[in-house]
Amino acid sequence: MQITWNQQVVKRNNKSLVLQMIKDQAPLSRAEISQRTGLNKSTVSSLVNELLDEDLVYETGPGESSGGRRPVMLLFNQVAGYSIGIDIGVNYLLGVLTDLQGKIIYEKNIPLKHLDYEVVTSQVKDFIRHLIEMAPNSRYGVVGIGVGVPGIVNKEGKILLAPNLSWKDALLKKELEIEFELPIIVENEANAGAYGEMRFGAGQLFENITYISASIGIGVGLILNSELYCGKNGFSGESGHMLIDINGRKCSCGRNGCWEAYASEHALLKEARELFKTDMTLEELIEEAKKSNQEVIDLFKRVGQYIGFGITNLVNTLNPQQVIIGNRMTMAKELLEESVMETILEQSLPFHHQGLSIKFSELTIYPAALGVSAFVVENFFKQEELVEQT
Numbered sequence: 412m413q414i415t416w417n418q419q420v421v422k423r424n425n426k427s428l429v430l431q432m433i434k435d436q437a438p439l440s441r442a443e444i445s446q447r448t449g450l451n452k453s454t455v456s457s458l459v460n461e462l463l464d465e466d467l468v469y470e471t472g473p474g475e476s477s478g479g480r481r482p483v484m485l486l487f488n489q490v491a492g493y494s495i496g497i498d499i500g501v502n503y504l505l506g507v508l509t510d511l512q513g514k515i516i517y518e519k520n521i522p523l524k525h526l527d528y529e530v531v532t533s534q535v536k537d538f539i540r541h542l543i544e545m546a547p548n549s550r551y552g553v554v555g556i557g558v559g560v561p562g563i564v565n566k567e568g569k570i571l572l573a574p575n576l577s578w579k580d581a582l583l584k585k586e587l588e589i590e591f592e593l594p595i596i597v598e599n600e601a602n603a604g605a606y607g608e609m610r611f612g613a614g615q616l617f618e619n620i621t622y623i624s625a626s627i628g629i630g631v632g633l634i635l636n637s638e639l640y641c642g643k644n645g646f647s648g649e650s651g652h653m654l655i656d657i658n659g660r661k662c663s664c665g666r667n668g669c670w671e672a673y674a675s676e677h678a679l680l681k682e683a684r685e686l687f688k689t690d691m692t693l694e695e696l697i698e699e700a701k702k703s704n705q706e707v708i709d710l711f712k713r714v715g716q717y718i719g720f721g722i723t724n725l726v727n728t729l730n731p732q733q734v735i736i737g738n739r740m741t742m743a744k745e746l747l748e749e750s751v752m753e754t755i756l757e758q759s760l761p762f763h764h765q766g767l768s769i770k771f772s773e774l775t776i777y778p779a780a781l782g783v784s785a786f787v788v789e790n791f792f793k794q795e796e797l798v799e800q801t
Contacts, residue, residue: 425450426458427792433468433487434512440482459485466491466550487512492551492791495542496784497535497558498600498776500739501526501575501627501677506538507780508545511554511788513611515777517545526576532583536590543591554791555593557783558583559600561628566645568597574663575628575677594794596786600624600779601648605632606639607782608735612774617733621725624779625718625740628663629671631725651675655720670724674717676739682710693739700746711746718747719754726759726767737772738779744771 428448433439436447445455462468469488473481489512498505500523508517519538523531539556546553560583562573568584584597605622608614614622620634629651633640641647651671652664659668663677672678676693683691686706691699699707722734734755740747748771756764772778 422458425454426461429455429458430462430467430487430792433462433485437468437486438471438484440484442482444485489514490547490549492549492554493546494554494784494787494791495539495556496603496780496782496787497538497556498603498780498783499523499531499535499558499560499576500600501561503739503776504531504534504538505776505780506542507777507784508542509781509784509788511791513781513785513788515781516547517542518780520776526578528576528578528581531576532586535583536587539587539591551791553593555596555787556587556591557596557598557603557785557787558587559598559603559779559783561600561624561626561630563646563649564597564599566641568595570597574665594787594790596783596790598783598786599630599632599645599648601630601632602639602641603632603780603782603786604630604737604778605634605648605735605782606785607774607778607780608737608772609634609637610785611781612737612772612778613735613770614733617768619729619732621722621729621731621734622778623718623722623725623734623736624738625675625736626738627675627677629675629721633729650721650725653721653724655717655724670717670721674714674721678717679710679714679740682713683707686710693742697743697746700743708746711743712750715747715750716754719751720758722751722769723755723758726755726763730763731767733768733770735770735772737774739776741771741775 429444432444441455441459445452467488468485471484471486473483489510492511494509496507502523504523505520507515509515543553560570560573561575563571565571570578570581570583572579584595587595601624604624608622609620614620618637622632624630631648631650652669654668655670656668660672661667662669662672683696696707
């Protein structure tokens with residue numbers, strides 16, 4: 412029998428609900444799913460059978476009995492497919508291969524020495540080929556590729572401007588679609604990082620999160636009511652370019668006095684170069700601080716204060732439940748944390764920081780890569796077409 416379009420939509424939504432429940436709350440029995448969703452037992456049984464046929468769930472040993480036959484329990488088959496997440500930084504390229512539950516199966520991280528678009532794109536393609544080769548055999552293989560970029564990305568995935576990469580109007584999404592013939596998602600890396608923290612990191616228990624991606628540049632991702640907030644055109648979160656000194660330092664965006672020019676890894680390295688008359692990496696500066704080099708310790712303290720100033724503006728504006736500081740600057744947590752916290756507590760409005768959770772990311776450098784990988788998995792489930800068998 413032919414079913415109507417409305418019936419197809421209802422069935423698709425119900426199937427998605429059942430799969431999500433198994434994914435998040437397994438092990439579950441069919442009866443428990445029926446009880447928790449409000450769907451009748453025959454509907455749940457039919458939908459579960461489809462998910463079993465599609466290898467998205469599987470049955471395991473019997474669970475606890477509440478009287479009568481012990482129920483067969485259902486688990487999510489997280490290895491039915493794999494997702495690739497790429498984080499393009501200004502001085503690094505990070506790639507992860509994850510299963511459908513976001514567990515990292517394989518990762519690769521290399522420094523970026525040349526930021527020319529064609530050169531980086533070639534490296535990204537090589538990265539992806541390698542990650543595809545590392546994917547174990549599975550029913551669905553690699554279901555898609557996500558890429559996080561430190562720049563302004565529109566809703567169609569076009570990179571309008573990435574000032575720290577010197578990219579403009581870059582069609583990376585289209586290039587990767589042609590090359591790999593897989594679904595491609597390109598997203599601002601701070602947005603992806605915020606989502607990665609909400610799904611897998613320090614933000615799992617919070618609904619309103621401000622995520623600070625602090626690396627060579629600074630980006631901000633916003634989670635409002637457990638949803639990623641992207642703004643009208645998808646451009647929210649460019650807080651690294653909020654003005655903190657109208658007559659201040661030149662920023663990579665071409666303006667003066669941006670927060671990023673004082674509180675980023677780039678700002679730290681620039682100050683270190685002026686102090687020591689030589690180029691040093693973040694890792695080298697951290698090692699110097701561990702040797703009790705007071706000049707380096709003071710440098711981290713100053714940068715921490717500037718990180719705190721910018722966060723104070725965001726806290727006073729957004730009144731979030733939680734602030735998470737992520738990306739490469741988390742490696743210097745022990746050197747930054749005290750000055751960041753003191754600045755926020757001293758400068759933010761008392762009502763706004765009351766009960767505020769401030770954390771350095773537990774995912775360190777991985778939030779953006781995990782975030783875009785999660786976007787890919789969700790897109791995979793959304794694209795699954797339900798066909799009524801007649």
